[in-house]
Amino acid sequence: MRSLLAEIGLVLKLFRHDASRQRKRTALTVAAVAWGTLSIVMLLSFGEGLKRSVSKGARGLGEGIGILWPGSTTRAWQGLPSGRAISLREEDRELLAGRIPEMEAISVEYARYAPVTVERKTVNVRVRGVDPCFGELRKLVPRAGSRFINERDVAEKRRVAFLGEELAQDLFGSEDAALGRYVQINQSPFLVIGVAQHKLQMGMYNGPDSKQVTLPSTTYKSLYSDAKVENFVYRARTLELGDAVKTGIYRVLGRERRFDPEDSRALSIWDTRKMQEINANIGIGIQIFLGLIGGLTLIVGGIGVANVMFAVLKERTREIGVKMALGAKARQIMLPFVLEALTITVLGGFVGTFLSLSLIVILGLLPLKGAAFEILGRPTFSPAIALATSGVLGLIGMLAGLFPARRAALVDPAVSLRYE
Numbered sequence: 001m002r003s004l005l006a007e008i009g010l011v012l013k014l015f016r017h018d019a020s021r022q023r024k025r026t027a028l029t030v031a032a033v034a035w036g037t038l039s040i041v042m043l044l045s046f047g048e049g050l051k052r053s054v055s056k057g058a059r060g061l062g063e064g065i066g067i068l069w070p071g072s073t074t075r076a077w078q079g080l081p082s083g084r085a086i087s088l089r090e091e092d093r094e095l096l097a098g099r100i101p102e103m104e105a106i107s108v109e110y111a112r113y114a115p116v117t118v119e120r121k122t123v124n125v126r127v128r129g130v131d132p133c134f135g136e137l138r139k140l141v142p143r144a145g146s147r148f149i150n151e152r153d154v155a156e157k158r159r160v161a162f163l164g165e166e167l168a169q170d171l172f173g174s175e176d177a178a179l180g181r182y183v184q185i186n187q188s189p190f191l192v193i194g195v196a197q198h199k200l201q202m203g204m205y206n207g208p209d210s211k212q213v214t215l216p217s218t219t220y221k222s223l224y225s226d227a228k229v230e231n232f233v234y235r236a237r238t239l240e241l242g243d244a245v246k247t248g249i250y251r252v253l254g255r256e257r258r259f260d261p262e263d264s265r266a267l268s269i270w271d272t273r274k275m276q277e278i279n280a281n282i283g284i285g286i287q288i289f290l291g292l293i294g295g296l297t298l299i300v301g302g303i304g305v306a307n308v309m310f311a312v313l314k315e316r317t318r319e320i321g322v323k324m325a326l327g328a329k330a331r332q333i334m335l336p337f338v339l340e341a342l343t344i345t346v347l348g349g350f351v352g353t354f355l356s357l358s359l360i361v362i363l364g365l366l367p368l369k370g371a372a373f374e375i376l377g378r379p380t381f382s383p384a385i386a387l388a389t390s391g392v393l394g395l396i397g398m399l400a401g402l403f404p405a406r407r408a409a410l411v412d413p414a415v416s417l418r419y420e
Contacts, residue, residue, distance in 0.1 A: 026344070032300065033348025033393075034355065040294025041356035041389055045379035047290040051283030053200065053377030058279040060201030061272055062138045064239050067205065068232040068249060069268040077260045086257050086266050088229040090217075093131075095256065096234070100248035102241040106234040107134035110220045110227045111206065116213055117184040118171045125167060126212045127185060129220020129227065135162075137233050139199060140209060146179055146194035153193075153216040160219075161190040164210035168195045185213065186223050203275055242273050295392055342394075349393040357381060 073084045093108050110129040115122050134140070135148035140162070142148050153160050161183055163171070168178035175195045182189045201208050221227045236245040246269055247261075254261035360379045 029344055030348040030351065033345055034352035036294070036300060037349045037352025037389065037393065038356050038359075040291065040392065041353055041381070041385060042359065042379060043290035043294040044287060044385045044388065045356070045360055045381050047283075047287030048382050048385060049377035049380040051280075051287055052380060054202070054279050054283045055276070057200040057202035058272075058276045060139055060199045061203035062233070062235070063272075063276070064242065065137050065233055065235045065272050066242065066246065067270040067272075068234065069230070069270075071266050071268045073259045073263055074265040075260045075263045077263070078258055080258055084259070086253070086259060088232065090229055092229075092253065092256075093232065096232070096249060096252055099252045100245055102236050102244045102248065104235050104237040105133040105137060106232055107131040107137060108217050108229055109134065109231050109233055110217060110224075111230045112224065114186060116167075116171070118181070121171060123167070123170060126206055127215065127220070128212060128230075129215045129217040129223075130233075131217055134214070134233060137235055138209065140214070141197045141199070142194040143175060143197050145176075148194055149214065149216050154218050157218045157222055158216060159188060159190045160193045160216065161185070162194040162196070162214040163192055164208070164212050165196050165198050166208075166210035167213065168192075183213070185215075188223060190215070202279075203272065205270070239273055242271060246271065291388065299396060345393055345396060349389070353389065 068088070070086050070088045073080075073082050073086065076082050090108055093106055097103055097106050107130050111126055113124055114127045115124050116127070130149070132148070132150050132154060135142075140148060142162070143165075146162075148162055149160065152158070163178055163183075165175050168175045171183065172178040172181060178192045178195050181192050183192060184190075196209060198210070201210070215223070234245065236242045249269065250261040250264075250267065253259075253267060254263075257266075259266040360381055364378055
């Protein structure tokens with residue numbers, strides 16, 4: 001063990017000596033590896049940022065939720081013809097919650113477009129009536145100092161409203177100015193009790209939440225006597241129970257509305273789990289693609305390292321011949337080349353990683369705003385990127401030194417001693 005460490009120390013001394021003699025060549029090779037490392041780290045970091053942004057945007061609609069709409073039957077059932085419209089009723093909420101134990105929460109959603117007025121300004125937006133659990137299901141987080149609709153609002157049919165942040169900005173000039181103020185809906189005053197925090201929302205139906213008004217479901221029904229249930233929003237207790245909940249919905253409502261539980265068109269269900277899974281796979285695919293591009297750039301740097309080692313092999317041909325004539329083993333001939341290649345690769349990798357992290361920090365401090373920057377996200381360095389980069393660097397450094405080393409070990413001592 002000591003002899004091996006002593007040999008490694010000797011190799012590193014020789015490397016420093018050769019590097020000082022061939023500074024330009026060594027510096028260019030290190031720069032090539034550093035550039036390749038910079039490319040792969042930055043591309044992987046941008047891919048990681050994009051993947052997290054896409055995942056966050058997919059969860060903006062709600063995590064693991066399902067949206068249930070009415071539909072029409074496509075099969076005859078128990079003497080009833082196909083083509084019947086299946087409607088949803090408010091009592092279905094308690095029916096589904098009571099008969100499907102796998103269901104964690106469910107909220108009714110009434111909705112229509114209506115004018116909302118503040119002083120002399122009127123905008124036509126989507127007004128919806130929901131239950132208190134709707135806020136958690138749909139990721140509607142109130143800003144500091146505000147709140148979402150609660151059980152008392154529903155029980156007492158309070159005339160209170162929760163605004164999306166863009167709508168509050170449009171009506172009052174700022175989100176904070178909306179709290180405690182009144183808006184007119186259907187010629188009735190509503191107290192603004194809450195404004196939603198900004199969120200990235202990629203999945204939506206009937207427009208983004210940021211431009212909608214949310215009322216208690218009971219207040220909505222008293223405001224619009226012809227209110228009809230537009231849809232239900234629900235969530236299973238766990239993601240794995242989502243399929244069981246869907247099956248239960250068709251079974252329970254099929255029995256109540258008399259349609260075939262296997263008729264998937266009788267009800268329309270948007271299972272967001274699939275959308276989130278697809279978005280996650282897309283993010284991983286993008287990251288792999290960017291990583292391959294960066295890896296190819298790093299391979300170019302590794303070829304440069306291999307070329308340097310082949311040049312070193314030529315310069316040391318006589319030296320190798322002398323060692324082999326004196327009985328040096330193949331390992332003792334190969335080790336210096338492998339260690340020198342690894343040293344150059346590690347040095348270039350360190351420089352490239354340092355520059356990459358510096359750029360990531362600088363980009364993180366820049367005040368980049370706008371929907372495009374929000375969707376693309378910011379470059380994010382993660383332990384997985386560090387592990388992947390280290391693995392690629394180590395493999396390239398090993399291969400860059402191994403091939404010249406094997407060639408050196410196969411040198412004929414008699415020929416090498418006559419080499420000029």
